[in-house]
Amino acid sequence: MWEPCELQSAEISKLASTIELLNYERTVFQTQKYGIVTSKTNMLVVQVHRDVERLQYLIVSLAQVRDVESILLVFSHSYYDDRINKLVSGITFCRFMQIFYPYSLQLYPNKFPGIDPDDCVSTAGRTKRFCSSRDGRLTEHKHHWWWKANFIFNNLDWSDTFKGTVVFLQEDDYVLPDLLYMLRYMTRSQAYLPGLHLLSFGRPRAKDLDFDVLSVSSWHPPFDKGLAFNKSLWHKISAVSSYYCLYDDLSWSYSLLNAFRKFNEGHVDMVATQMPRVVSTSTFPSGRAAMQQIALWLVGARMFPSNVKAVMLYSSTGRVNSGVKPPPRGNGGWGDLRDHLLCLDPLMSTTTSNTNDMSATTYSQTTTKAADYITVAQHKMNMSIADLRNMNFK
Numbered sequence: 001m002w003e004p005c006e007l008q009s010a011e012i013s014k015l016a017s018t019i020e021l022l023n024y025e026r027t028v029f030q031t032q033k034y035g036i037v038t039s040k041t042n043m044l045v046v047q048v049h050r051d052v053e054r055l056q057y058l059i060v061s062l063a064q065v066r067d068v069e070s071i072l073l074v075f076s077h078s079y080y081d082d083r084i085n086k087l088v089s090g091i092t093f094c095r096f097m098q099i100f101y102p103y104s105l106q107l108y109p110n111k112f113p114g115i116d117p118d119d120c121v122s123t124a125g126r127t128k129r130f131c132s133s134r135d136g137r138l139t140e141h142k143h144h145w146w147w148k149a150n151f152i153f154n155n156l157d158w159s160d161t162f163k164g165t166v167v168f169l170q171e172d173d174y175v176l177p178d179l180l181y182m183l184r185y186m187t188r189s190q191a192y193l194p195g196l197h198l199l200s201f202g203r204p205r206a207k208d209l210d211f212d213v214l215s216v217s218s219w220h221p222p223f224d225k226g227l228a229f230n231k232s233l234w235h236k237i238s239a240v241s242s243y244y245c246l247y248d249d250l251s252w253s254y255s256l257l258n259a260f261r262k263f264n265e266g267h268v269d270m271v272a273t274q275m276p277r278v279v280s281t282s283t284f285p286s287g288r289a290a291m292q293q294i295a296l297w298l299v300g301a302r303m304f305p306s307n308v309k310a311v312m313l314y315s316s317t318g319r320v321n322s323g324v325k326p327p328p329r330g331n332g333g334w335g336d337l338r339d340h341l342l343c344l345d346p347l348m349s350t351t352t353s354n355t356n357d358m359s360a361t362t363y364s365q366t367t368t369k370a371a372d373y374i375t376v377a378q379h380k381m382n383m384s385i386a387d388l389r390n391m392n393f394k
Helices: 009-025 052-063 082-089 136-154 179-192 231-239 252-260 287-297 337-344 370-379 385-390
Strands: 043-048 072-077 095-100 166-170 173-175 196-200 213-218 227-229 269-273 278-280 309-312
Touching (some): 072 136, 179 196, 179 213, 179 269, 196 231
Antiparallel strands (some): 173 278, 213 269
8 A cells, every 4th residue: 555655855855866866877787797788789678666576586587588698677666665776786697777767656645646635536535526536556557657668768878779679577577588589589570570560478378378389460458568669669659649648548558559549550460479478476466476386387388499480360351350449438547637748748857836736747948838738738649630629638
């Protein structure tokens, strides 16, 4: 349960300055041992909150990945925690760096983007009129995912020339040793099958899945575990960012699916490992329990296949799963205009001094005036007039 007053005001201010400095420095560790990062270095990016135990098992699994010394491991934190920082700083098997989400509930415990006093959820047991139904504890994950992707593709020293692949992970994931081995086969398949822009290493587990088969289909949740793509796809996603930022759903994956429907093809094709190389431990009561079960699953596993096949399924009416559409309306929880604006410009400098104002977020002078918020949002939308009229600006 989130404790809204863990830090005093002076402590929050000091921590915010520390995080700003760390994000500015963007220090890469272990370069003396493994060399500098280049524009072709692949990255594994882990979104971290507070689950130290599961993160520990993820790091153990990463250490066992073949060729892990060739990548850059990035930890993107929504919570500054000395225990987690100590765990990460002990990594010696590859290059790594840490970045910190600057609009977290830890830094904004009692005002937007955290829990605003005027939000309905801030008065437990009481009914408030004219309040925002947003819950900052739930909106943070979608914000963090989007900010992290923007930071990785736009703000790193090598971002402008980056030609590698970024694999997105969560703190409660566990990876198999042939993750990077299969990444090479999957990127190679993109040369033979044009139009494949997404890679997926995770899927719901089922029996009798083949370790040497890659499946080609349209991407959709729940193929969001171990999602991977390059900067070329990111440019296309950024061009339709409003369909992510204004989609009324707390899920980053369904919001991303909504953005994909605005591509010329109406969807994005992916190549996925039929047997997952990224497994979620979130469905288990603890990380230890997850490790015990995963160890049983991997008995007799045929990892590192010498030959890999890519398959695309067809029926008498055409390709199976040729396009998956998101629900026309999201599942809710993301209807607050302030969330839309922060999402549309995630790398901005913000202050939230007036928490009683629904349009409280203020931009630095280099961005815009508060009176122009709606204009800015609509300018960035790249939407049709019909779609604009359907958006809910309240």
